[in-house]
Amino acid sequence: MNARVEAIARVRDALAGEASEALFAASAQDSALHPWVIEEGWRTALARFSDEALAARVSARWAGRHVSVVLGRSVVVAPWRAMVLPLLEGAARVTVKPSRAQGAVPRFLAARLAEAGLPVGEGPFADADVVIAYGSDAGLRAIATGLPPSVTFLGHGHGLGVALWGHGVTDDEVDATALDIARFDQQGCLSPQAVLVCGAVEVEAARLSRALERVALRLPRRRLDPGAGAALAQWAGRMALKAERVWRGAHSLVVACAQGEIEGSPGDRAIAVIGVEGPTAACSRLAPHAPHLTVLGCAGQGLEGLQVPGFTGRTVRVGAMQDPPFDGPEDRRGA
């Protein structure tokens, strides 16, 4: 096995074992997520980093080059992949610049990787040959415009996921959609921000509301601060103007809209369930968001051959929206 793959695998095993408590503590510091959500998130993420998956990504893409990884706000597991990929791709050195708001996990991971003998450290991106940045569109623009032409820049912007329910959605699929929403409390670029349904919208939204409360028994929502609570209350009010019904659960907020455009969500398991006439109408509704759509989670029948113009993300069954293949980019714009 490649030496780097071996070293990364050792760190992975430590993160899943003896170092997990420290990893979870750093994750709590960076995210305020419920400990069970953090644990589930890391368990699922690390499982993707099998020896085979790591070996499959080995290349000389960045051989001999100094790669700077500039992190924006993200779900807590994202920095792991962001650091490991350039190592597998042959970078001579990887320098990590954590976001101001989320420094604990990147620093912890960088330290563990360095301890395993990998060329990883924290620092600015001033002398990098390659800058791989994660963040908002504005943040990426600011970084890109400040770099000399000799530096290779790859920007990974924020994104969103949308779930699409055809006809005959099963209870298991409803639960799987709820799981996609509950993971990372909808903070990630793979998180569903809306559910489009071809069936009876109020009925389907009620099912989703119940499923979100069920999934919260094992993955509770983070404790919301008043600001987050106020954001939910105001969002619910605005949505109620076009909604048929609002369901306010202990761990979720679901609004059912018989029709309308896709509305963003403030996160924290607040989601709009929007009726569409059928798959063709769903595609038209999704098209304006295609450049930022990272994943489309499908459930039920009649969605075969779905074509969303401009969409290059993943199409998966619900339940796998937050579970990207390790060897596939989450944001294809920058890959």
Next chain:
Amino acid sequence: MSAWLDAAGMALRVRIEALLRGEALGPEGLDALACEIAAWQRDHNPVYARLWRAERGHLGDVTGVDDIPAVPTDVFKAAEVASFDRRARVREFLTSGTSQEVRGRHAFADTSLYAEGACRGAARWLLPQPKYRMVLVAESEADAPHSSLTFMLARFAERWALGAAPFVVRGSSLDLGALSQVLDTAQESGDPVALLGTSFGFVHLVDALGDRRWEVARHSVAMFTGGFKGRSREVDAGALGAMVRAQFGAALRVAAEYGMTELSSQAYDAESVGRYEAPRWMRVRAVDPVSLAPLGAGAVGLLRVVDLCNLGSVVAVQTSDLGRCFDDGSFEVLGRAPGATPRGCARALDALLAP
């Protein structure tokens, strides 16, 4: 004046007016009146009916004041929250904000309840003396026709002012001459002075006056309201009170007002002790930020206001202000709820339609 009201609405208005005059409520109390107003508004206000049905799942009546669906303040930005036909609108107040921001709108078919409620509340906590020399630290009605604060101050001036009551804010400048004239006259006559306006206006005023000092008479009062919204440097309320008293005299009582464009009534912290008292036609509750269920005394939550003078819009408003309420009906305001914890890499709400 009340042509916009049907018979049921008129009957409600009569009962609200009686409440304002201090008459005893029937045995059913304020809660029942609030529920009746809410039901009437639901039947006359399509926006409220929609929200009511969405929140409750049906359009049936409520039996307790805490069950009345409260309209979040953001809804005033998204729709006209009016219980009357658009053609009956005579006045519209806008929330503060820049021209780029979406501003909340509160429309009125009749401002007389607003004026009456505001004056009665002020008479109790703010302006208990018969007359005052007045300086209004805000823009005039001509310059700011959509400011609810200006509207209220103008009504106060009509009722309480001795002589001219200048609005001393003129765009980005202050009319210090008009202010000096009022204060000099008051100093000679010994009349109490009322200085009323925005917190940021007072900051600019104190800065502009520099070393100039007055000693206002006993019973004089300064009232400031609202936040700073980046329009002046931020000054803690206690510090601002001290600055104002240093400028205008130790006899000055410093009061604070809690009101908002989406409401028609105001609460006062008459002695700057940190607790606001609301008139009997206004009820403030702290609610849980997530469930929106009422919280017990002393618990911090989002403030939810039931304002019976909001007959033409909605009787219950859900704010994003943090605060706590006490058993005696008073409440403390802890400022706007801090912004929600920033998200991860999910695309932000406002960026969704800007692909």
